[in-house]
Structures are given as structure tokens and as C-alpha cells.
Amino acid sequence: MQTPLPDYLANVIEACDIDNSGHLADYIPELANANPNRLALAMSTVDGEIYSVGDDDVEFTIQSISKPFVYAYVLQQLGIDAVLTKVGVEPSGEAFNEISLGKDGRPKNPMINSGAITVHSLIQVKHGLHSAEILRRFMSELAGRELSFDESVYDSEVKTAYRNLSIGYMLRTVGILETDPVDIVNGYIRQCAIMVTVKDLVRMGSVLANGGVDPRTGKRLLNRSVVRQVLSVMMSCGMYDAAGDWLSTVGIPAKSGVAGGILGVLPGQVSIAAFSPRLDEHGHSVRGIDILERLSRDMGLHLMEGTPSAQTIVQSHYRTGKDASLSVYVLRGVLKFTEAEMLLRILQDETTDQSTIVIDLTQISLIHDVGKRMFLEGVDRLIDDGHTLVLVDPEQRLDHARTGKDRELHVYHDFDDLLEKHDLPAKKKTYSDIAALLNC
Numbered sequence: 001m002q003t004p005l006p007d008y009l010a011n012v013i014e015a016c017d018i019d020n021s022g023h024l025a026d027y028i029p030e031l032a033n034a035n036p037n038r039l040a041l042a043m044s045t046v047d048g049e050i051y052s053v054g055d056d057d058v059e060f061t062i063q064s065i066s067k068p069f070v071y072a073y074v075l076q077q078l079g080i081d082a083v084l085t086k087v088g089v090e091p092s093g094e095a096f097n098e099i100s101l102g103k104d105g106r107p108k109n110p111m112i113n114s115g116a117i118t119v120h121s122l123i124q125v126k127h128g129l130h131s132a133e134i135l136r137r138f139m140s141e142l143a144g145r146e147l148s149f150d151e152s153v154y155d156s157e158v159k160t161a162y163r164n165l166s167i168g169y170m171l172r173t174v175g176i177l178e179t180d181p182v183d184i185v186n187g188y189i190r191q192c193a194i195m196v197t198v199k200d201l202v203r204m205g206s207v208l209a210n211g212g213v214d215p216r217t218g219k220r221l222l223n224r225s226v227v228r229q230v231l232s233v234m235m236s237c238g239m240y241d242a243a244g245d246w247l248s249t250v251g252i253p254a255k256s257g258v259a260g261g262i263l264g265v266l267p268g269q270v271s272i273a274a275f276s277p278r279l280d281e282h283g284h285s286v287r288g289i290d291i292l293e294r295l296s297r298d299m300g301l302h303l304m305e306g307t308p309s310a311q312t313i314v315q316s317h318y319r320t321g322k323d324a325s326l327s328v329y330v331l332r333g334v335l336k337f338t339e340a341e342m343l344l345r346i347l348q349d350e351t352t353d354q355s356t357i358v359i360d361l362t363q364i365s366l367i368h369d370v371g372k373r374m375f376l377e378g379v380d381r382l383i384d385d386g387h388t389l390v391l392v393d394p395e396q397r398l399d400h401a402r403t404g405k406d407r408e409l410h411v412y413h414d415f416d417d418l419l420e421k422h423d424l425p426a427k428k429k430t431y432s433d434i435a436a437l438l439n440c
């Protein structure tokens with residue numbers, strides 16, 4: 001069997017191929033020479049599988065899709081608070097190249113040019129490397145291959161960068177830029193001239209979708225808090241003056257570029273990139289938008305659809321032992337806020353006595369931080385009520401269990417570990433079998 005995913009993606013681009021509306025970006029002369037018929041689509045799952053169709057090996061300049069990655073780089077280096085003093089996070093409702101500032105004197109957000117130029121100015125030059133070279137290396141690490149600059153697009157944009165230069169001078173006038181605006185604007189234009197394919201973009205995006213860890217190498221490249229900040233700003237500001245429309249129709253944090261690329265990142269699920277050079281009036285790829293709208297609709301990827309809780313956490317509960325004094329809970333699924341609340345509500349019915357409670361987490365696939373905190377609080381309270389707690393936690397995900405109550409709290413990796421630590425015969429296979437031996 002071959003997974004139907006590539007066929008599905010091929011169908012999507014085929015359906016979008018007929019639309020020839022929109023225009024090439026011509027304010028950067030070299031982009032006006034692009035082949036307008038190019039069309040590509042790629043998707044990366046959060047565990048790093050990449051599917052791609054169409055012109056998926058064709059390189060194009062990343063343009064404004066560099067902005068969220070440069071923002072991530074600078075946040076990672078300087079911390080969120082320091083960056084916020086220079087650039088805000090409010091949607092501007094304006095075009096990407098608007099010459100404007102927020103009322104507080106900062107560029108409104110890092111996705112429009114004024115914000116992105118400011119973010120570029122915050123790169124701390126190291127080892128004598130140019131800021132754009134630092135970014136090329138950073139993005140190459142995210143993409144898992146050596147990326148390069150399109151020198152002709154860079155030259156062509158630098159020669160005609162009147163608007164970005166006027167933004168740069170405006171920022172220098174108000175003191176947001178602290179050094180020569182020409183150097184900074186040139187560095188920003190060079191960051192936009194890094195060449196990528198849709199496969200590179202989804203690979204870069206998968207690090208964001210995966211909370212900052214490269215799913216292919218397992219290496220953490222960005223802090224979770226940085227990723228959350230970047231994706232929030234992509235959601236509210238990534239599509240400029242079309243952001244509200246995009247949120248309601250597609251509902252995926254995204255960023256577009258005037259070479260025709262568009263990258264969407266759905267946290268915890270997928271990253272999607274499309275490439276087609278003809279643009280709409282906002283500077284977004286016409287067919288790229290169509291593609292993302294279709295994928296969001298067909299595959300239920302809208303962020304606001306959320307992931308409903310499985311509405312189950314206790315797979316089974318039984319009492320066993322003498323006078324049914326051993327109470328066993330076998331948990332299953334994911335332990336997040338909703339499930340932890342449900343579990344605590346169920347545990348509320350445990351009577352206040354000296355009984356032993358076994359909670360078996362062997363089949364819990366993920367424990368979210370809030371789930372862990374709530375669970376441990378519940379454990380503490382059960383101990384306060386006089387219970388002895390036995391936790392079976394194979395991956396020791398509850399290693400921060402509170403101290404001070406050690407006498408009443410016993411944590412085991414698994415059932416065998418429990419048998420071994422109590423010197424119980426290995427042939428005992430269930431909690432009912434061992435209840436008597438545990439003095440229950």
C-alpha cells in the first residue's frame with residue numbers, strides 16, 4: 001500500500017493550476033522575470049515526514065517568509081522582553097511596506113517591513129560575519145541543508161529599495177534604529193534573497209510546528225516560548241491587511257513572500273508550503289492562498305477547530321483486596337488540563353480512609369505540564385486524606401513528585417518493578433493478585 005497523501009496533494013495543485021489571476025511582483029525588477037506558471041506544494045508532518053508535489057525542487061527567494069525566522073533568531077538571542085521594547089505585536093491592518101509607526105513609537109509588529117528591518121538591526125554580529133550571513137547559517141540549520149543567496153534578486157532589490165530606505169530613515173529618525181539605516185536595510189534585503197524550495201520551507205516550518213525541536217535530528221533549536229511568540233505573531237500579523245480574513249477562512253499561522261511562497265504552520269500538527277509567483281493586491285500568492293484554503297477545509301486544519309479532548313482519562317477503576325481496600329485506577333490517553341480536571345473530579349469520590357490507591361499511568365501517552373501539576377496536587381491531597389499512593393509511571397514523567405510525603409507515596413516504573421521492590425513473586429500478574437501481599 002502506498003499512502004494516498006501525495007496523490008491528494010497532486011489533486012489539490014491540479015485544481016488550483018487553472019487560476020491565472022494575479023501579477024508578478026514588479027517593484028523588484030528581477031522578480032518580474034520569474035516563470036509565472038510555477039506551482040509547488042509541500043507538507044511536513046510533525047515527526048518530520050515530507051510530502052511534496054509540482055515544482056518542488058525549484059528555488060525562489062524567501063522574501064518576507066524570512067521575517068518569522070529572523071524574529072525567532074533574535075528572540076532566542078535577546079529574550080522576548082528585550083525585543084518587545086523595540087517592536088510591538090499588534091496587527092497593523094496596513095500593507096507590508098507601509099511607512100508607519102505605532103502610537104507608542106515602535107513599529108507595530110515584526111511581520112511588516114518596518115518591524116522586520118528593526119528586528120534585523122538587533123542581530124548581534126559575531127565572528128566578523130555579516131548579519132545576513134548569520135541568518136543564512138541559521139536558516140540552513142533549520143532547513144537541514146546549505147542555503148544560498150540569489151545575488152541577482154538582491155542586486156535588483158537593493159538598487160530600487162527606495163521605499164525600504166525611507167522606512168529605514170524614518171526608524172533612524174525616531175531612534176528605533178541606532179546605526180546607519182542603509183546597512184541595516186541592505187542586510188534585511190539580503191535576508192529576503194535567501195533561496196528556498198517548498199521542501200526547505202516545510203522543513204523549517206516543522207521546527208516551529210514541533211515546539212522548537214527539529215523532528216529529524218531531535219535537536220532543540222528554539223525555546224518553546226520563542227516558538228509560541230513567533231506563531232502568535234504569524235497568526236495575528238503574518239498576512240498583513242488580510243490577516244482577519246485569513247484567520248477566519250484558513251485559520252493557520254502563516255507568512256507569505258512576494259516571490260510567491262507561503263508557509264503555514266499548525267502547531268503540533270503540520271507545516272505546509274506553497275509556491276506560485278502570481279500575487280494578489282496584498283502581495284500574497286493567489287494560488288498559494290487557494291491551496292491553503294483547500295487544505296484547511298478538506299483536512300480540518302483550522303486552528304479554531306481545536307483538538308477535542310478524548311473525554312476519557314480513566315480506562316478502568318476497580319476495588320480489590322480485603323474489604324475492597326485497594327483502589328486501582330488505570331489511566332489512558334493524554335493528560336492535559338481537561339483530562340486532569342476530569343481525573344481530579346473522579347478521585348474526589350475516594351472516601352477519606354487509610355486505603356491504598358494505585359494509579360497506573362502506563363498507557364498515558366503524553367503528560368502536559370499543567371496535567372502533571374494538577375495530578376501531583378491531587379496525589380498530595382489524597383495523601384493528606386490518609387491514603388497510601390502507588391504510582392506506576394514507566395517513563396518517570398512524574399519525577400518532580402513532592403518530597404516530604406515519601407512514606408505514603410511509592411513510585412514504580414512498571415508492574416515488574418513493583419513486584420521486585422516488594423519481593424513479591426513474579427508470577428503475580430494483576431493488582432488483585434498482589435493486594436493481600438501489599439497488606440490491603
Ligand code: GLN
Nearest residue numbers: 063064096192257258283
Ligand atoms: N524584500 C521584500 C520587501 O522588503 C519582501 C516583501 C514581502 O515579501 N512581502 O519589500
